[in-house]
Amino acid sequence: MDALLIVDFQNDFTPGGALPVPEGDKIAEPLNRLLDDFDLVVATRDWHPPDHGSFQGVDVDENAWRGTDPPSIWPVHCVQGTPGAQLHPKLDRAKIDVVVDKGQDPNTQGYSAFQDSGLGDLLRERGIERLYVGGLATDYCVKNSVLDARSRGFDVTVIADAIRGVEVEPGDSDRAIEDMKDAGAVFATAAQVDQLRAPGSAL
Ligand SMILES: [Zn+2]
Numbered sequence: 001m002d003a004l005l006i007v008d009f010q011n012d013f014t015p016g017g018a019l020p021v022p023e024g025d026k027i028a029e030p031l032n033r034l035l036d037d038f039d040l041v042v043a044t045r046d047w048h049p050p051d052h053g054s055f056q057g058v059d060v061d062e063n064a065w066r067g068t069d070p071p072s073i074w075p076v077h078c079v080q081g082t083p084g085a086q087l088h089p090k091l092d093r094a095k096i097d098v099v100v101d102k103g104q105d106p107n108t109q110g111y112s113a114f115q116d117s118g119l120g121d122l123l124r125e126r127g128i129e130r131l132y133v134g135g136l137a138t139d140y141c142v143k144n145s146v147l148d149a150r151s152r153g154f155d156v157t158v159i160a161d162a163i164r165g166v167e168v169e170p171g172d173s174d175r176a177i178e179d180m181k182d183a184g185a186v187f188a189t190a191a192q193v194d195q196l197r198a199p200g201s202a203l
Pocket of ligand 1 (some may be wrong): 046077078
């Protein structure tokens, strides 16, 4: 069984949001194209408490911090219940089967969709073996989610035209793509995936 995993396609990560990913809204079209091709479609949301340690200006207990990056490096974003934390309006919400919230622990960034979210158990219970992954951002939450998925034994196909990066440093997205490939993820475009998987396809 396969599932489509859409990582953090939220208002705050798209142009006009609090932590905009350049062209982040452009992933809507390739993702929507694939929504009918999967029995299970999961969308994650970065879902931070207001005092989350990744936010600039928040006091962080350095001894309690267990993030992969230093604390307080990001603008306030995706605060639970705010408009910025909602899934992007161009994503066809009616075709999302499950929404999984992540990043709720104030003492870690929670980049990976699998971190403290229950996602791994959910996928195993549904018999999922391969994940098709798109979302935001290539160089943070997509990368960490894909690496986690691989280390948990899932096969992973990344939808190459349904990801975009923050690019804090130029080349971060390319490096993230190499890291994902090195971990065994394969890449395909939405059109390629759709051709193989669309209802009625020979395969
Ligand atoms: Zn975040």
